[in-house]
Amino acid sequence: MTRSDGLRFRRLPMVTMLAAGETGAQAGMKHDTQLVHLGRRKAEHEGTVNLPVHRASTILSPDLKSYLGRFDGDRRFETVTYGANGTQNARALASAVAAIEGGHGTVVTASGLSAVTMALSALLGQGDHVLVTDSVYGPTRRFCNDLLSRYGIETTYYDPGIGSAIDTLFRDNTRLVYLEAPGSLTFEMQDVAAIAEAARSRGILVAMDNTWATPLYFKPLAHGADVSIQAGTKYLAGHSDLVIGVITSASETLHQRIADHVMTFGDVAGPDDCYLALRGMRTxxxxxxxxxxxxxxxxxxxxxxxxxxxxxxxxxxxxxxxxxxxxxxxxxxxxxxxxxxxxxxxxxxxxxxxxxxxxxxxxxxxxxxxxxxxxxxxxxxxxxxxxxxxxxxxxxxxxxxxxxxxxxxxxxxxx
Ligand SMILES: Cc1ncc(COP(=O)(O)O)c(C=O)c1O
Known part of the structure; x- marks a missing residue:
């Protein structure tokens, strides 16, 4: 899709990832309507409006073959396998966020910061170079400087006003550009589409912390980012009573890579917090x-x-x-x-x-x-x-x- 100003948008449906049996929301509906219905599967609620809280460590299998196959293929993403991988409440929250972001899938994490650190560590490996906006949230900077560096990943900070000139900073080993707009505390904007376009032409991934605008006011994936991160702690939950994070990917490959990574780390948000975050999304x-x-x-x-x-x-x-x-x-x-x-x-x-x-x-x-x-x-x-x-x-x-x-x-x- 080409906009009147010439910028290319990735074609994404308004609502993706509607789970089978989910109530109401359909492609083309407005945000407020989607927010009321997303993540609700009437058949699983036993009459309640909201999905009840599913607290669990052990998940019982109906028979031995299901038990042995519970982590096979896509089943590990689709079925609830163990409390540390999230229960029904995490799945419901993830499907609602994925739909509102226009992404392939969402992974729920224990905090906004862990959503950031999980995404960065899932997408980068030893010997890689990452470009990070100089206006980034302080703890993200600390993670890059103190932790990624220990694993042989080099960070270069760029001027948030750089636009398409970001290509002057690309190296052969640059794997990711990490944006946040507006920047933390100093609120600098960025030309997301221009940066994403430059990165895409070199096969470099783009991730964005979109906590400030939320997907209601800006959709990073539709502007060329591969991964959109939100501290759900803020507007999503909306009541200053929990911390939670969400990572939404544009493609199935990236979603599975991040989901596997998060599972490997055992990073999980509790079912009560997932329940409250989804309730927050309604309003x-x-x-x-x-x-x-x-x-x-x-x-x-x-x-x-x-x-x-x-x-x-x-x-x-x-x-x-x-x-x-x-x-x-x-x-x-x-x-x-x-x-x-x-x-x-x-x-x-x-x-x-x-x-x-x-x-x-x-x-x-x-x-x-x-x-x-x-x-x-x-x-x-x-x-x-x-x-x-x-x-x-x-x-x-x-x-x-x-x-x-x-x-x-x-x-x-x-x-
Ligand atoms: C832009 C941004 N990203 C991420 C985070 C981290 O979120 P949390 O507090 O849930 O770890 C914050 C928290 O203030 C933030 O402002």
Whole structure:
């Protein structure tokens, strides 16, 4: 499929991987409808709306031949074989995520970080070279620097604004480009399609951490990525009460490679967390829409305050990544950065500590508003931070945006 701007999209159906007997959702339906029905197989629920929680270590086999053949061929992916490989709840969550991502299959992992590290370690081997965005989530960087290096895998960080010039960094042993857009804490956008196109022409795989936009607002696989990763901890689960990760692959080969790898490591999300994450997905569309709308309003208001140098949020026209965001994304997270003129930590603490509705905390994607303060500069190899000594990060929750603005206005007074 060729878009009007000439970028090539991979042809992917709106809904793939609908399991036999799954209720309702069909190709072409809108996200909100899909979110209500995906992962539900009426026949297995015994009348309940939601799939009950299947807690298990041992899975009993009906007879000896089924027991001996339980890991054969595709059966290891299709049937529930052992608690450490996930029970029915992991399967239901995986099939819902795969459908909304437009992927071949999804693997559920114990946390967002383990989804990242499992994908990287599944796709790379000794002697390989990986290109990672310089704006990557800090613990992903630590994994590349401290762990992949020990296994003979070399990482080069690239400027997120590089676009198709990424090909200048390709080596004979480059196996993977790893993207995250917008970047963690500094929110740089990337030209995903241009990077993916360059990588594809050299047979290099592309994986993307898409936690910020979620597949509701950006579908990495449709823009040329081979693997899409989400910290389901954030908007998918949506209630700040669990950690979980999901890895979705465009092809069967990649999906099986990652599923085998995750199984080999014994990385698993518990059935209760899978249940809660799937329940979170049912309301994800309305939550995200409301939080995104509030975030746009609050970010625009903050950008006009004299105490603020700039707001780092691609949906704002003033953001350097706005054009790319507008071209590719249908919306976004309710998460943005704020650079203040103040260089005085005591003054920033006066502002933050006195906030009544914004609580201090570092995860995001839940129903509640949060604020975190990061000391700058962050570890970066190619894009040095030359601005403020602190960067605030706000997560906008489901509270009324008028109340949140009032809280922030009082905070800026204290500053
Ligand atoms: C962009 C991004 N990716 C991955 C993760 C890791 O997710 P988790 O906290 O579930 O390990 C986070 C967590 O903050 C994140 O912000």
């Amino acid at each position: 994800m569309g309305v939550r995200l829409r409301r939080q995104y709308e509030s975030a746009c309003r609050i970010a625009a208001w903050l950008a006009q305050q004299p105490a603020v140098v700039r707001v780092l949020y691609p949906p704002l026209e003033s953001d350097p990544g706005h054009a790319l965001w507008k071209r590719d994304f249908g919306g976004g997270a309710s998460l943005f950065g704020v650079a203040l003129h103040s260089t005085d930590l005591d003054a920033v603490a006066r502002m933050v500590d006195g906030l009544a509705l914004f609580q201090i905390g570092s995860s995001w994607g839940g129903f509640e508003s949060l604020v975190a303060v990061n000391r700058m500069p962050l570890p970066r190899a190619v894009i040095p931070w030359t601005e403020t000594p602190f960067l605030l990060r706000f997560h906008i929750g489901l509270e009324d945006p008028d109340d949140l603005i009032e809280d922030l206005a009082a905070g800026l007074q204290r500053l």
